[in-house]
Amino acid sequence: xxITELERKACDIRADVVTLIHKAGCGxxxxxxxxxxxxxALYYKHxxxxxxxxxxxxxxxxxxxxxxxxETLYCILADRGYFDKAELMDTYSAYGSRFIGHPNNKxxxxxxxxxxxxxxxxxxxGMAKAGKMDGRPYRVYAVLGDGELAEGSVWExxxxxxxxxxxNLTAFVDRNRLQISGSTEDVMAQxxxxxxxxxxxxxxxxxxxxxxxxxxxxxxxxxxxxGKPTVIxxxxxxxxxxxxxxxxxxxxxxxxNDEQYETAMAELAERKAGL
Amino acid sequence: MATANKQVVCNVLMExxxxxxxxxxxxxxxxxxxxMTPFADELPGQFIEVGIAEQSxxxxxxxLANAGKKPMAVSPASFLSTRSMEQVKVDCAYSHMNxxxxxxxxxxxxxxxGMTHHSTTDIATIGSIPGMRVxxxxxxxxxxxxxxxxxxxxxxxxIRVGRNAxxxxxEEGKVPFEMDKATVIREGRDIAIIACGELVWHAMKAAEAxxxxxxxxxxxxxxxxxxxxxxxxxxxxxxxxxxTVEEHVAIGGLGSMVAQVTAAEAPCRVVNLCLPDxxxxxxxxxxxxxxxxxxxxxxxxxxxELLK
Ligand SMILES: Cc1ncc(C[n+]2csc(CCOP(=O)(O)OP(=O)(O)O)c2C)c(N)n1
Numbered sequence: 330x331x332i333t334e335l336e337r338k339a340c341d342i343r344a345d346v347v348t349l350i351h352k353a354g355c356g357x358x359x360x361x362x363x364x365x366x367x368x369x370a371l372y373y374k375h376x377x378x379x380x381x382x383x384x385x386x387x388x389x390x391x392x393x394x395x396x397x398x399x400e401t402l403y404c405i406l407a408d409r410g411y412f413d414k415a416e417l418m419d420t421y422s423a424y425g426s427r428f429i430g431h432p433n434n435k436x437x438x439x440x441x442x443x444x445x446x447x448x449x450x451x452x453x454x455g456m457a458k459a460g461k462m463d464g465r466p467y468r469v470y471a472v473l474g475d476g477e478l479a480e481g482s483v484w485e486x487x488x489x490x491x492x493x494x495x496x497n498l499t500a501f502v503d504r505n506r507l508q509i510s511g512s513t514e515d516v517m518a519q520x521x522x523x524x525x526x527x528x529x530x531x532x533x534x535x536x537x538x539x540x541x542x543x544x545x546x547x548x549x550x551x552x553x554x555x556g557k558p559t560v561i562x563x564x565x566x567x568x569x570x571x572x573x574x575x576x577x578x579x580x581x582x583x584x585x586n587d588e589q590y591e592t593a594m595a596e597l598a599e600r601k602a603g604l
Numbered sequence: 605m606a607t608a609n610k611q612v613v614c615n616v617l618m619e620x621x622x623x624x625x626x627x628x629x630x631x632x633x634x635x636x637x638x639x640m641t642p643f644a645d646e647l648p649g650q651f652i653e654v655g656i657a658e659q660s661x662x663x664x665x666x667x668l669a670n671a672g673k674k675p676m677a678v679s680p681a682s683f684l685s686t687r688s689m690e691q692v693k694v695d696c697a698y699s700h701m702n703x704x705x706x707x708x709x710x711x712x713x714x715x716x717x718g719m720t721h722h723s724t725t726d727i728a729t730i731g732s733i734p735g736m737r738v739x740x741x742x743x744x745x746x747x748x749x750x751x752x753x754x755x756x757x758x759x760x761x762x763i764r765v766g767r768n769a770x771x772x773x774x775e776e777g778k779v780p781f782e783m784d785k786a787t788v789i790r791e792g793r794d795i796a797i798i799a800c801g802e803l804v805w806h807a808m809k810a811a812e813a814x815x816x817x818x819x820x821x822x823x824x825x826x827x828x829x830x831x832x833x834x835x836x837x838x839x840x841x842x843x844x845x846x847x848t849v850e851e852h853v854a855i856g857g858l859g860s861m862v863a864q865v866t867a868a869e870a871p872c873r874v875v876n877l878c879l880p881d882x883x884x885x886x887x888x889x890x891x892x893x894x895x896x897x898x899x900x901x902x903x904x905x906x907x908x909e910l911l912k
Contacts, residue, residue, distance in 0.1 A: 444720030517655025
C-alpha cells in the first residue's frame with residue numbers, strides 16, 4: 330500500500346472503531362485512536378501474517394500489551410478477513426459473545442491474551458528469543474501504553490530484550506501522555522523515555538506517531554537494525570481524529586451519545602475525503 | 605441503593621482522615637474507579653498516586669505502615685489479589701504491617717472486560733496467606749461498619765467490593781454488626797444459605813421466595829470470610845443442608861471453607877454455588893449470576909431440588 334492508501338485505511342479503521350464502540354456502548358476509545366497508525370502500518374504493510382498463514386511457525390507475531398485498546402485490533406483483523414465483521418459489530422461485549430473487551434487468542438489472528446498491563450513486552454521477548462534459538466526469520470512487535478510503563482515488569486522485559494540483543498523485536502510506546510487519572514507526568518512521570526530505553530541497550534526512534542509515513546519509515550529502520558532491539562516512541566494524540574476527544578483523559582473509556590457519534594463519523598469522513 | 609460500597613469506604617476514610625493525619629490512601633491510576641477522587645481532591649497531603657504499579661502500591665503501603673502510617677491501598681481486586689500477591693504475603697502479612705487493601709470492582713463486576721479483570725480467586729489467594737484476613741461486605745450499611753472496625757485495628761486485611769451500587773440488605777439504623785461474627789439475617793429449620801458479598805441479597809430474596817412456598821431457610825451473611833465464623837456454620841449445619849453462594853471459584857472459596865468445618869465437626873450436605881473453573885461467560889454481573897445460578901432464582905431452584 331502507498332502512504333495515501335494507508336492513510337485512507339486509517340480513516341476507515343477509525344470509523345469502524347467509533348461505530349463498534351457506539352453500538353456496544355463500551356470500549357477504550359482514546360487509546361484505540363492513538364494507536365491506529367502503528368497498527369495499520371503493521372497489518373497492511375509490514376507484518377508477515379494473514380488468515381492463510383495463521384499457524385505458520387514463521388509468521389510474524391504481534392502482541393497488544395495495552396490490551397484495553399483491542400477495538401482497533403478487532404476492526405483491523407475483521408478487515409483483513411480473520412473473522413466476520415458483522416459478527417464483531419453485532420456481538421461485541423454482549424452476553425455470550427466471544428469478542429470481549431481485551432485480546433483473547435480464541436479469536437483468529439490474536440496470539441496472546443492481554444488486558445493486565447505490563448505483560449506484553451516480556452511475552453514478546455520470549456517469542457523473539459525462540460525465533461533466535463530456532464533460527465526462524467519472523468519478527469515480533471509489541472505495543473505498550475505510556476501509563477503501562479509504570480509497571481516494573483515492563484522494565485524486566487526491556488532489560489532482557491537488550492541483554493539478549495533481540496534485533497528481531499520491535500516495541501512501540503503509544504506516548505499519548507495520558508492515562509486514566511490524567512497526564513502521565515502528574516501520575517507517574519515518564520519523560521525522557523528515549524534515554525531510559527537507550528540505557529538498556531535498545532535502538533531508539535522517536536517519531537510523530539500519528540504520521541503514518543513516519544511510522545512506516547521507523548518500522549523499516551527497525552528491520553534493518555542489527556544487534557539490538559528497537560523501540561519506536563510514538564508521540565501520539567489520545568483520541569486522535571475526533572476533535573472533541575483529542576487530548577482529554579475522560580475519553581479513555583467514555584461512551585459517545587448519538588450526536589457525538591454523528592459528529593465523529595462526519596469528521597472522519599471529511600478527513601478521508603481530503604486525502 | 606444509591607451509594608456503591610466503594611463510595612462508602614471513601615466517605616468513611618475522608619471522615620476519619622480529617623481527624624487522623626496518619627490515614628493515607630494509595631491508588632494505582634485507580635482513584636476514579638475506586639471512587640477515591642474526592643479523597644484525593646480534599647486531602648491531597650494524605651493521598652499517594654503510584655501509577656499503574658500494583659506491586660509497588662502494596663510494598664509502599666507496607667513501608668508507610670512501618671513508619672506509623674495507616675495506609676489503605678486501593679486497586680482493582682483482580683490485580684491486588686494476583687499481581688501483588690507476593691507483596692501482600694511478604695510485606696503485609698509476614699512482616700505484620702498494618703496495611704488495609706481495598707479490592708475494587710471485585711468478582712465479575714468488570715463484565716465483558718474478561719478474565720484479566722475478574723477477581724474470582726481472591727478468597728483462595730489472599731485468604732491462604734497466613735495472617736491475612738478477607739472481608740466481602742454485602743451492602744453499604746455493612747461496608748460502613750466494617751470499614752470503621754478495620755481502620756480501628758492494626759492488622760492487615762483485604763476487603764473486596766463490587767463496582768456498582770447494590771441493593772440494601774439492611775436498613776438505616778438497623779444494621780446488626782459484630783466484628784468477625786457472621787450476621788444471621790433469617791432463621792429457618794429446613795435449609796441454610798451461607799453467602800458473602802453481593803450475593804447475600806440474592807440469598808435473602810431466595811429465602812423470601814422459599815418462605816412463600818412454605819420452606820423456612822436460614823440465611824447467613826458471612827462477610828468475614830476469613831476468619832470464618834465457625835459457630836455460624838455449625839448453626840447452619842443443624843438444618844442438615846447448606847447452600848453456599850459466592851462470586852468466586854469453587855477451589856479455595858467460601859464453600860470449601862464451610863465444607864471443611866462441617867466435614868470435621870457437623871457432617872451435613874454442603875452444595876456450593878459458585879463460578880466455574882474456566883473464564884466466565886461474557887456478560888454483566890446480572891447476566892453472569894443468572895447464567896451460573898447464583899442469583900435469587902438460581903438459589904431458590906437449587907434449594908427446591910435439594911429438598912425434593
Ligand atoms: C495491571 C493493570 N492495572 C490496571 C489496569 C487498568 N487500566 C486499564 S487501561 C489503564 C490506563 C492505561 O494507560 P496507558 O497505558 O497510557 O494507555 P492509553 O492511554 O494508551 O490507553 C489502566 C490503569 C490494567 N488493565 N492492568
